[in-house]
Amino acid sequence: MPTKAAPTAPSAARVVKKRRPEQRQLILDEAARLFKERGFGSSSMRDLGARVGLDAASMYNHIRSKDELLEIICFRVSDAYLAQLAEVEQLPASPLAQITELLRHHVRLMTQDGPAVSVANNEWKALTEPRLTEFKAARKRYEKGFAALIEQGIAAGELQPVNVSVALFTLLSAVRWVELWYRPGRDISAAELENDLLLMLLDGLKKPTA
Amino acid sequence: MPTKAAPTAPSAARVVKKRRPEQRQLILDEAARLFKERGFGSSSMRDLGARVGLDAASMYNHIRSKDELLEIICFRVSDAYLAQLAEVEQLPASPLAQITELLRHHVRLMTQDGPAVSVANNEWKALTEPRLTEFKAARKRYEKGFAALIEQGIAAGELQPVNVSVALFTLLSAVRWVELWYRPGRDISAAELENDLLLMLLDGLKKPTA
DNA sequence: GTCTATAGGCGGATAGAC
DNA sequence: GTCTATCCGCCTATAGAC
Numbered sequence: 001m002p003t004k005a006a007p008t009a010p011s012a013a014r015v016v017k018k019r020r021p022e023q024r025q026l027i028l029d030e031a032a033r034l035f036k037e038r039g040f041g042s043s044s045m046r047d048l049g050a051r052v053g054l055d056a057a058s059m060y061n062h063i064r065s066k067d068e069l070l071e072i073i074c075f076r077v078s079d080a081y082l083a084q085l086a087e088v089e090q091l092p093a094s095p096l097a098q099i100t101e102l103l104r105h106h107v108r109l110m111t112q113d114g115p116a117v118s119v120a121n122n123e124w125k126a127l128t129e130p131r132l133t134e135f136k137a138a139r140k141r142y143e144k145g146f147a148a149l150i151e152q153g154i155a156a157g158e159l160q161p162v163n164v165s166v167a168l169f170t171l172l173s174a175v176r177w178v179e180l181w182y183r184p185g186r187d188i189s190a191a192e193l194e195n196d197l198l199l200m201l202l203d204g205l206k207k208p209t210a
Numbered sequence: 211m212p213t214k215a216a217p218t219a220p221s222a223a224r225v226v227k228k229r230r231p232e233q234r235q236l237i238l239d240e241a242a243r244l245f246k247e248r249g250f251g252s253s254s255m256r257d258l259g260a261r262v263g264l265d266a267a268s269m270y271n272h273i274r275s276k277d278e279l280l281e282i283i284c285f286r287v288s289d290a291y292l293a294q295l296a297e298v299e300q301l302p303a304s305p306l307a308q309i310t311e312l313l314r315h316h317v318r319l320m321t322q323d324g325p326a327v328s329v330a331n332n333e334w335k336a337l338t339e340p341r342l343t344e345f346k347a348a349r350k351r352y353e354k355g356f357a358a359l360i361e362q363g364i365a366a367g368e369l370q371p372v373n374v375s376v377a378l379f380t381l382l383s384a385v386r387w388v389e390l391w392y393r394p395g396r397d398i399s400a401a402e403l404e405n406d407l408l409l410m411l412l413d414g415l416k417k418p419t420a
Numbered sequence: 421g422t423c424t425a426t427a428g429g430c431g432g433a434t435a436g437a438c
Numbered sequence: 439g440t441c442t443a444t445c446c447g448c449c450t451a452t453a454g455a456c
Contacts, residue, residue, distance in 0.1 A: 023439090041251025042336055045432060057433080058440050066432065122332060126252055160413070163398065166406045169391055174384035181379055188373065196376045203370070203413075233421095255450065267451080268422050276450065 024062040031069040032115035040123040071131050077120035078138040085145045095153035110179040111190040118179045234272040241279040242325035250336040287330035288348040295355045305363035320389040321400040328389045
């Protein structure tokens with residue numbers, strides 16, 4: 001209910017075009033939400049079109065194929081993860097501090113781009129072949145980098161000497177519920193969630209000083 | 211529990227038929243693996259038939275529909291989880307001990323029935339409507355029961371006073387990678403995995419005695 | 421209980437008018 | 439750049455021969 005109604009009076013020659021180059025982005029965002037909700041294989045382009053407000057056929061003026069949508073979403077996420085890893089690796093900090101920072105980035109990506117992260121995590125199997133292998137390789141690189149940090153932390157005596165694979169996957173898995181659960185309107189803020197989660201996880205991984 | 215249960219000797223006509231009532235079970239097992247690998251929506255009955263060694267049409271002599279396969283898999287898993295919860299709730303033990311035991315059952319179900327657990331966790335969204343609501347309710351019951359144990363643990367001073375939802379979902383999520391990662395031929399046994407995982411998680415949740 | 425054949429529908433994607 | 443119309447393939451499921 002606009003108390004001071006639309007100031008957007010079309011003042012003649014002002015910018016009214018609203019060229020919406022963001023149509024493509026709208027399609028991608030809606031695709032991520034749809035694929036998350038229904039799964040890639042159970043989502044149809046007709047469904048997607050209905051959400052975007054476009055006929056299915058019309059979307060092909062903005063995108064090449066349904067597969068392309070999945071590719072873009074998955075690689076946008078994997079690129080973001082790898083960028084975060086590279087950033088953290090260059091911090092002049094202890095392994096534990098680096099892991100902490102990486103997990104914070106990790107959680108933050110989920111709260112900020114939840115649907116895309118969810119699709120990248122759960123629907124990547126539907127990628128077609130040249131891209132499927134690429135995606136698996138990217139994920140492997142991230143896992144290797146993360147595992148290296150854990151190994152360094154153990155070597156430095158900051159972390160408990162647990163099995164590195166167990167620690168790695170437990171950490172990565174433990175934060176994944178955020179992507180499914182978090183919504184801006186929750187009774188807990190994104191920052192609080194991040195802190196509580198890290199506290200719980202790292203107090204388990206930290207070696208007791210006793 | 212009957213200590214002298216019925217021996218159930220087939221006294222009458224000596225059951226020899228061996229009509230392979232296990233054909234149906236074979237289909238269900240293979241369906242779980244297929245749905246896990248490709249997702250429900252991306253799996254076809256033709257694919258499944260090829261794996262089972264039957265024509266797609268022939269399977270309809272053993273099952274009613276593709277949807278039915280998903281239903282059976284999902285509810286077999288949710289029933290198992292709820293049974294484990296009920297069992298643990300009746301143990302004369304502390305909340306922490308109950309949680310530990312429940313998590314052990316949880317992990318064990320994954321290592322023993324991995325594909326079905328994976329499908330129940332990831333593909334349940336494809337259930338059709340009367341069953342979809344039922345499944346969500348079952349999951350909610352499990353979560354409530356689990357959360358109650360955590361609350362009791364906090365109240366008893368056994369657990370750190372973390373946000374209960376965060377603790378609940380972190381625990382449930384943290385063990386989920388097992389269903390995706392574990393294979394009988396790994397370099398770590400199921401028992402070792404279980405122990406390492408619980409050690410890491412519970413040392414994080416346990417209140418330091420300091 | 422297995423097959424072949426096929427119904428009937430929905431899928432992704434394209435052609436062409438406007 | 440959006441629509442309508444449509445191609446054609448694959449989908450689930452059924453019918454009916456054997």
